[in-house]
Each structure stands twice: as C-alpha cells, then as structure tokens.
Amino acid sequence: MDNSAAGEHSGKNRIRRVVIAGGGTAGWVAAAALSTKLGELLDITLVESDAIGTVGVGEATIPPLRTFHHLLGIDEQAFMRATQATAKLGIAFENWGREGERYIHSFGKTGTSAWMCDFHHFWLRGKEMGFDSEFGEFCVEHQAAEAGRFATGPKSPLNFAYHLDATRYAAFLRTISEKHGVTRVEGKICDVRQNAHSGDIESLLLEGGEEIAGDLFIDCSGFRGLLIEKALGSGFEDWTHWLPSDSAVPLQTRATGPAMPYTRSIAESAGWRWRIPLQERVGNGLVYSSQYLSDEDATALLLERVDGEPLTDPRVIRFTTGRRKAAWKNNCIALGLASGFIEPLESTSIHLIVTGIVRLMQLFPFTGVESSLQEEYNRQTRVEMEDIRDFIVLHYHVNQREGDAFWDHCRQMAIPDSLAQRIELFRERAHAYQNNDELFRVDSWVQVMLGQGLQPESCHPVTQMMTRQEMQQLQTGLRARVAQSVNALPEHHAFIRQYCHAGDPVSA
Numbered sequence: 001m002d003n004s005a006a007g008e009h010s011g012k013n014r015i016r017r018v019v020i021a022g023g024g025t026a027g028w029v030a031a032a033a034l035s036t037k038l039g040e041l042l043d044i045t046l047v048e049s050d051a052i053g054t055v056g057v058g059e060a061t062i063p064p065l066r067t068f069h070h071l072l073g074i075d076e077q078a079f080m081r082a083t084q085a086t087a088k089l090g091i092a093f094e095n096w097g098r099e100g101e102r103y104i105h106s107f108g109k110t111g112t113s114a115w116m117c118d119f120h121h122f123w124l125r126g127k128e129m130g131f132d133s134e135f136g137e138f139c140v141e142h143q144a145a146e147a148g149r150f151a152t153g154p155k156s157p158l159n160f161a162y163h164l165d166a167t168r169y170a171a172f173l174r175t176i177s178e179k180h181g182v183t184r185v186e187g188k189i190c191d192v193r194q195n196a197h198s199g200d201i202e203s204l205l206l207e208g209g210e211e212i213a214g215d216l217f218i219d220c221s222g223f224r225g226l227l228i229e230k231a232l233g234s235g236f237e238d239w240t241h242w243l244p245s246d247s248a249v250p251l252q253t254r255a256t257g258p259a260m261p262y263t264r265s266i267a268e269s270a271g272w273r274w275r276i277p278l279q280e281r282v283g284n285g286l287v288y289s290s291q292y293l294s295d296e297d298a299t300a301l302l303l304e305r306v307d308g309e310p311l312t313d314p315r316v317i318r319f320t321t322g323r324r325k326a327a328w329k330n331n332c333i334a335l336g337l338a339s340g341f342i343e344p345l346e347s348t349s350i351h352l353i354v355t356g357i358v359r360l361m362q363l364f365p366f367t368g369v370e371s372s373l374q375e376e377y378n379r380q381t382r383v384e385m386e387d388i389r390d391f392i393v394l395h396y397h398v399n400q401r402e403g404d405a406f407w408d409h410c411r412q413m414a415i416p417d418s419l420a421q422r423i424e425l426f427r428e429r430a431h432a433y434q435n436n437d438e439l440f441r442v443d444s445w446v447q448v449m450l451g452q453g454l455q456p457e458s459c460h461p462v463t464q465m466m467t468r469q470e471m472q473q474l475q476t477g478l479r480a481r482v483a484q485s486v487n488a489l490p491e492h493h494a495f496i497r498q499y500c501h502a503g504d505p506v507s508a
Contacts, residue, residue, distance in 0.1 A: 013368050015331075016043055019214030021189060021204060021227055023048030025166050026336025026353045027220035028173035033357045035180035036072045038364065044181065047204060047212055049188040059276045059283040060088060060263045060347035061161040063107050064439075068354045072176070076152070080500035082172045083164040084279040087152070087261040087492060089145040091346070095267040096452060098400045103451030104262065105346075107159045108141030110443050111478055117460035120446045121430055124456060125463035126471050135450055138478045139443075140485045145262040149489035152499070157485050161347070163263065163276045163283070185212060189221075192231040200331045200369075201227060216331050216365065219338040228324055228334035235325035236340075242393050242415060243321040244406070245271050245343055249299050250285040250317070253308035258493035265345065266305075267399075269293070270406040272345070273305060279502050281311060287343055290318075292406040319343070321389075327381045328374045333360055340385060345392050351439070355384060380437075387438045390419040391445070398423065398452040423454065430456035 018034060020027050023046060031046050069079065079085065090106035097103070111119030123135055136142035140157055144150060150158065178184065187206035195202050203213040219227035228234045240246065259277035266273045271288030286302045293301075295316045302314060323340030327333060334340075335356045342348055359380055363373045397415050401407035415423075422445070425431040432445040466474070489495075 013215060015215045015365050015368060016041070017214040018042050018044045018216050018218065019204060019212055020044065020046040020218045020220055022046075022220035022222065022338070023170060023174070023184075024220060024222070024336070025170050025173075025350060026222075026338070027218075028170045028177060029350070029353045030218050030220060030335055030357045031177035031182045032072060032173040032180075033068075033354075033361065035177050035182045037361060039180045041366070043183075044177075045183045045185055045212055045214070046177070047185045047187060047189060047206070050186065051188060059166050059278070060091075060163055060274075060344070061350050062347050062439075063159050063161045064351055065161060065354065068358070071358075074176070077500045079172060080162065080164075080496075081502050083162075083168045084281075084502040085162045085164040085500065086259045086277055086279055086496055087150045087158075088161040088163050088263060088347075089141045089150065089158065089261045091263045091265050092145070093265050093267075093395070093448075093451060095401070096265070096272075096395060096399060098453065101453075103447065104136055104142050104145055105444060105447045105451065106136065106139050106142040106145060106262075107161065108139040108443070109159075110135060110139040110142070110447070114462070116462050118432065118442055118446070120432070120450070121459040121463050122466065122471070122474065124430055124459040125466065126475060129468055129471055131471060131475060133475055135447070138475070138482060140482050143482050143486045144489055145260070147486055147489075148258070148260050148492050149486055150261045150492035151489050151495050156489075158489075160261070163259075163278055165278060166350075185210070189226060192227055194231060198330065199232065201231065216333070216369070218360075219332055219334040220336050222337040223319065223341070225324070225334060225338045227332045228327075228329060228338055232329045232332055234327075234329045234334070236320070237322050237325055238320060239322040239342075239389060240320060242389065242413070243343060243396070244289045244291065244409065245287050245321070246319060247290045247295065247298065248285055248287045248317045248319065248343075249295075249302050249314045250283070250312075251302055251306060251314045252311040253282045253284055253306050254311055255280055255282055256308045258491075259496070261492040263347065267401065267407075268301065269404050271298075273302065274344070275306075279496060282306075282308060287345070289406055323382070323385045326374070326378050327356070328360075328377045331369050333377070339381070342385065342388055342392055345395060346388070346440075348388050348439070352385070352388075356381065384437070384439070386416075386418070387435060387440070390416055390422070391440050391448070393419055394423070394445075394448060395452065398449065398454050400453055423449070426454060426456055428457055430459045 090104050092104050094102045113119045189204050190207045191205035193203045201217045203211045264275040270292035273286045276283035284306045288298050299314045327339045336353045396410040432442045
C-alpha cells in the first residue's frame with residue numbers, strides 16, 4: 001500500500017473537522033467516543049439518512065464494553081433501562097460438538113492456576129485420578145448462568161456483558177453525542193468528492209445538494225463501504241473458505257418467560273441459531289450457508305424453532321466474512337461493517353467498533369495523516385481480526401456432527417496455520433495461550449476446545465506431584481467457594497426488574 005502521497009499532502013494540514021458517514025451502532029459509538037473524549041479539539045458531524053435502514057441485530061456484547069462505558073462516564077442503570085438490557089454471563093453452545101451435547105463459554109475464570117500451568121491441567125489430572133467433575137463446576141459465572149442468578153455492584157464477583165436492543169443503543173449514544181456537540185445532518189450521500197492529486201476525501205455530497213466538507217472521514221456506511229471501498233478501493237480479504245456461512249435471518253419475538261443471563265447458540269444442519277433474551281422480547285436468528293440451505297428453508301426452520309409471538313417479519317441478510325485490506329486509507333477510517341465482518345457467533349461486532357474508535361483516538365492524526373499512523377492502525381486491526389477469526393473457525397472445525405454436509409465440510413476444511421498450531425498444542429499437551437492484546441483469554445480457548453470435544457493426550461507433568469487427597473481437597477474447596485458465591489446472588493430477572501427495568505411495552 002502506497003501512502004506516500006496521502007502523507008505528503010495531508011501532513012501539513014491540521015485535522016479538526018471529522019465527518020462520520022452513517023449512523024447506526026458504529027456511527028454513534030464513534031460520535032460518542034470522539035465527542036466525549038476529544039470534543040474540545042474537534043468539530044464532529046455525523047451524516048445519516050432515515051431512509052436507509054441499519055442491520056440492527058448486534059444485540060449481544062462481551063465484557064470489554066463495560067470498560068468503554070466507564071471511559072465515557074455512562075451510567076449503567078440508565079443505559080440498561082434505555083436499551084432494555086439484560087445481563088450476559090456467557091454463551092451456551094448446544095449441539096456444536098455432537099448432537100445433544102451442550103457446554104457454556106462463560107466470561108469467568110475457572111478454578112485457580114499455578115505459575116507453571118493453568119487450572120485445566122489440574123482438572124485433567126483429576127479426571128485421570130477418577131474425579132468425574134465438569135469443568136464448569138469451578139467457575140462462578142458458569143454456575144450463576146446455569147442457575148439464572150445475577151447481580152452487579154461493588155461486591156459482585158461476576159464478569160459480565162449485556163444483551164441489548166441495538167437500535168435503542170444507537171439512540172442512547174446519539175443523545176450523549178449531541179450533548180457533547182456532535183452535529184447530525186439528515187441526508188443520503190450521493191457522491192464522495194476527492195482531491196485530484198492525493199485521492200484524499202474532501203467532502204460528501206448529499207442528494208439534497210448540501211456538501212459536507214471535512215479533514216478526516218469515518219466510514220460507517222455498513223457492508224457497502226461507500227467511502228473506504230467504493231471511493232478509495234481499499235480491497236477486501238475474503239475468509240469464506242474458512243467461514244462459509246454467508247446469510248442470516250433475524251426475527252424478534254415476544255418474551256415467554258424470565259430472561260436467563262446467557263445467550264443461546266444452537267447448531268442446526270447448515271449453520272446455527274441464536275436466542276438473545278432482552279427485558280420484554282427475545283432476539284432470534286439463524287446464521288447459515290446458502291450453499292447448503294435455501295433462504296426459504298432457513299426462514300421456515302427459524303419460524304418453526306422460535307418461541308413466542310413474532311414481532312417482526314423475517315428478512316434475509318447477505319454477508320461475506322472477511323476484512324478490508326486497509327481499514328485506514330488516505331484520510332478515511334472504516335468502522336463496523338464497513339471495515340469487515342466476522343459472523344456474530346461470539347458477539348464481537350460491537351467490540352470491534354469500540355476497539356476501532358479507541359485505537360483511532362490513541363493514534364489520532366491531529367497534525368495530519370502520516371503513513372506511520374496508518375500502518376500501525378492497520379497492523380493492529382489486522383492482528384485483532386485474525387485472532388478473532390481463528391477463535392470462530394475453531395467452533396466450526398472441531399465438531400463431531402458426522403452426516404451433515406455443512407459440518408462435514410467444516411471439519412475437513414483446511415484452517416489457518418495459526419489455528420492449526422493452537423489445536424495441536426492443546427491436543428498434544430493441553431497447552432492454551434493468549435497472545436499480547438488478544439481478546440479471548442486462556443479460559444475462553446479452553447472452554448471451547450473442551451466443549452467441542454477436543455481431548456488432550458496429556459497434561460503438564462507438574463500435576464503428578466499432587467496426591468489424590470490434595471486433588472480432592474482442591475476440588476471440594478473450589479466447589480464450595482463457587483456455590484457460596486452463586487447462592488448469594490438474586491435471581492437474574494428479579495435483579496433486572498429492580499435495577500433497570502425499562503418499563504415500556506414492546507411494539508412490533
């Protein structure tokens with residue numbers, strides 16, 4: 001990638017006018033972050049059209065969103081009330097290893113580790129000794145999820161995330177953004193005007209004739225990539241050969257019972273189905289490969305499987321898994337779907353928006369766009385997305401669902417070398433690791449690999465130094481502490497009702 005012209009041209013120009021192209025979750029996350037933390041240094045304009053719908057189905061999150069909210073000074077109760085949010089302690093994976101099997105990828109830490117090896121080595125040694133325990137028995141979040149219990153506050157031991165209404169979340173962030181000086185312009189972008197010499201974007205032309213000029217542009221235009229791809233031609237790295245699902249059908253239904261504090265992910269013959277409980281309704285959907293399942297059959301399957309009265313009509317969304325070759329090109333940074341897409345299996349979509357805008361604030365080109373800033377931003381973005389990609393591919397590749405053409409393909413397909421090495425390390429030595437700045441922890445990798453049926457051939461030899469009595473004492477003590485913590489928690493639905501009940505009815 002040659003950024004010399006862009007750097008030479010824009011390095012002399014101070015960056016003050018930031019234009020965000022598109023609203024939705026990505027646009028308003030960017031606007032809220034920039035205006036809250038850098039608002040005194042920037043003039044921020046967000047352009048969106050009410051005539052253009054948003055995907056709006058990213059309703060499950062992961063724990064780092066709480067850190068982002070703390071950074072912005074967001075009141076948790078107000079946020080949860082505004083977005084009809086519930087708590088999420090993890091994801092229950094059903095039928096992923098084999099039909100009828102189930103495991104939970106929780107957000108907690110399991111057991112207690114030694115400096116030489118992690119807890120799962122001791123658990124595996126315990127299995128060899130004849131202790132027939134489940135790995136999740138030693139994790140507070142796992143057991144709280146199973147029991148339907150939850151609380152947050154200074155004394156709560158839980159690491160958690162949220163289920164939320166994505167459309168309401170964007171509206172909530174819009175209020176914060178406008179309070180901090182963001183100008184929203186209604187309009188549909190019909191042309192992107194560029195500098196003839198450098199290729200930098202100079203302005204956006206709207207259908208009504210208005211022209212929005214800026215120094216730096218953030219592309220939140222969704223899959224279209226109106227700025228980063230159509231105008232600047234960033235290029236796209238396609239990961240379909242590793243992640244063959246290319247379609248989704250979302251559907252909202254009325255809640256039929258108390259919300260449990262976890263997402264459900266249920267494997268189907270050619271993909272998987274999600275169930276995300278909010279306060280007054282449930283978000284459902286089916287992710288699938290159109291090569292193995294027709295749109296009509298996918299929609300019929302989803303309608304057959306869901307509980308509760310449908311509140312929306314099912315619609316098919318097409319996507320291609322992969323990433324832009326350059327998330328930052330010239331004076332444009334792509335966020336959200338405009339920067340690429342990794343399917344929502346581990347609820348990373350909103351997280352990638354947040355890390356993208358935080359990364360931009362850390363590398364912000366106040367004195368002009370320089371190639372060194374772009375290269376570092378793009379490097380970090382690439383590594384982050386590749387690490388997440390590998391974790392998602394793991395779920396598909398390590399399966400024993402023999403007889404389903406889709407799952408047979410996933411089990412037999414070639415996988416990235418980086419993932420193949422992780423799998424072999426775990427299979428041979430039960431070794432799991434977390435790279436620097438990698439999102440998913442050792443606990444996450446272990447829970448999924450064990451849950452999918454990947455059985456290590458051996459564990460760390462240091463565990464052989466533990467006697468049977470010591471192993472029994474360890475497991476008994478850990479179980480007791482977990483049970484004590486879980487039993488002290490209220491029921492999830494009761495806590496949500498008193499802590500942040502939205503209080504307004506669901507409308508279709």
